Amino acid sequence: MKQFSRAILGLAVVMPVVAAQRAAGQAPPPKPEPETAKSFHVVKEVWATPFKPQGETGTCWSFSTTSFLESEAHRLGRGDFDLSPMHTVYYAYLEKALRHVRSHGANRFANGGLAHDVLHVIGRHGAVPRSAYPGMSPDTAMPDHREMHKALTGMLEGVVAAGEKAPLRSRWTDGRLQAPWLDAFRGILDAYLGRPPETFAFGGRELSPAQFASEVLLLPLDEYVEVTSYSQWPFWGTGELPLPDNWIHYDRFHNVPLDDFVRIVDHALENGFSVVFDLHWTAAEAKSPKGYALGHDEEKGAVVTQDVRDSLLENWRTEDVHLEHAVGLARDESGKRFYKTKDSMGAVNDPAWRYHNLEYFSEGFLRSRVLFILVHRDALPADIRARLNPRQPAG
Numbered sequence: 001m002k003q004f005s006r007a008i009l010g011l012a013v014v015m016p017v018v019a020a021q022r023a024a025g026q027a028p029p030p031k032p033e034p035e036t037a038k039s040f041h042v043v044k045e046v047w048a049t050p051f052k053p054q055g056e057t058g059t060c061w062s063f064s065t066t067s068f069l070e071s072e073a074h075r076l077g078r079g080d081f082d083l084s085p086m087h088t089v090y091y092a093y094l095e096k097a098l099r100h101v102r103s104h105g106a107n108r109f110a111n112g113g114l115a116h117d118v119l120h121v122i123g124r125h126g127a128v129p130r131s132a133y134p135g136m137s138p139d140t141a142m143p144d145h146r147e148m149h150k151a152l153t154g155m156l157e158g159v160v161a162a163g164e165k166a167p168l169r170s171r172w173t174d175g176r177l178q179a180p181w182l183d184a185f186r187g188i189l190d191a192y193l194g195r196p197p198e199t200f201a202f203g204g205r206e207l208s209p210a211q212f213a214s215e216v217l218l219l220p221l222d223e224y225v226e227v228t229s230y231s232q233w234p235f236w237g238t239g240e241l242p243l244p245d246n247w248i249h250y251d252r253f254h255n256v257p258l259d260d261f262v263r264i265v266d267h268a269l270e271n272g273f274s275v276v277f278d279l280h281w282t283a284a285e286a287k288s289p290k291g292y293a294l295g296h297d298e299e300k301g302a303v304v305t306q307d308v309r310d311s312l313l314e315n316w317r318t319e320d321v322h323l324e325h326a327v328g329l330a331r332d333e334s335g336k337r338f339y340k341t342k343d344s345m346g347a348v349n350d351p352a353w354r355y356h357n358l359e360y361f362s363e364g365f366l367r368s369r370v371l372f373i374l375v376h377r378d379a380l381p382a383d384i385r386a387r388l389n390p391r392q393p394a395g
Contacts, residue, residue, distance in 0.1 A: 038292055038332050040360055042340055045328035046274040047074045049082060054344040055142030058111030061245070062088045063344035064276050064323040065118035065374065069219055071274045071327070072376065078218055084128050086135020086143070087209065088118050090193055091125040096247055097156060097185050105160040111149050112245040115276045115323060115374040119221045120248060126209025127217060132200035135193045148192040155185060227254045228372035229261035231310045236387050241372060243320040253372060254388050258306045262366055264380055265326070265339070265373060273379035275326040277341065280318045280369040285358060286345070292338065295364025304367035318369055330360060337363050
């Protein structure tokens with residue numbers, strides 16, 4: 001996932017054009033990309049919490065999947081929650097650092113991640129409401145990890161370089177790791193994000209994050225599956241999708257043919273299940289205020305086949321750039337199907353923000369540029385679920 005940012009949510013998506021200003025030379029010239037206005041009618045929508053900005057961070061993976069889990073808690077009757085994405089981010093950073101150092105710098109350390117990382121971290125460290133851990137300074141309007149990430153990255157580079165010259169001062173004592181570098185790394189996280197609470201008050205009780213996850217949220221983490229569609233390994237099997245941000249080397253992606261991939265998304269949203277999209281978009285699309293995106297060469301009438309989709313990944317024209325929470329089905333003014341999403345990029349109603357909302361994605365986009373999805377296994381059509389037999393946890 002590469003870092004972009006976005007602005008606002010809305011149903012009608014337009015680009016204001018002030019012709020008089022342009023004629024008088026008071027406005028910049030139009031972009032070469034056509035900014036065609038569209039309006040959308042939402043025909044099916046899943047309950048979701050309000051937009052929350054990820055700000056200047058690379059944490060769309062946590063915001064999108066946390067939003068997905070909030071919708072799942074609502075669907076399952078657990079309650080309506082505002083969960084902390086940064087609680088997950090904090091512990092993911094710690095595990096990324098440990099894997100990076102233990103692999104002598106070989107395992108990827110970056111601010112990005114994938115949907116299963118959230119399930120993985122919650123399974124190990126629990127979850128908390130956002131009120132218990134906002135994960136940023138009280139005087140900060142939006143999260144901003146640019147300085148923090150540089151500090152963390154620079155420190156790990158120093159640790160790896162030091163370890164190449166002499167043994168690190170790391171040891172295990174009474175079953176606990178004692179590593180000065182890890183204490184210093186945690187100190188940087190604490191300075192920027194705050195130390196996560198060991199306990200917090202909720203519903204008249206004092207709970208640990210693990211108790212909150214297991215006794216209050218009660219989310220079936222082992223029932224969520226990630227599904228992709230590529231010819232890199234046989235269809236109807238599982239494997240590792242070799243994406244840069246797959247830092248835990250998750251190898252249980254279910255692989256299905258492209259038409260079945262689309263059918264899963266449609267069936268899920270039509271039946272009240274939301275979905276996480278891992279997708280590719282360009283910086284130009286993220287900056288465009290038109291608010292929707294089409295698939296590969298879709299404006300030219302191209303049809304995305306399995307070979308086209310596979311080739312886009314193989315030649316790096318499709319990459320793991322961003323994650324969003326798909327919450328509905330929509331039609332444009334011509335009746336064309338689009339998928340409605342909830343994003344986390346940018347600021348709320350801030351016209352000065354340089355990136356804009358991409359809220360609607362065509363079926364051609366799903367076919368060509370959504371790399372994989374996360375969904376509850378009950379959202380799978382019966383025949384697909386029978387063939388996949390998804391029993392393994394997704395994190």
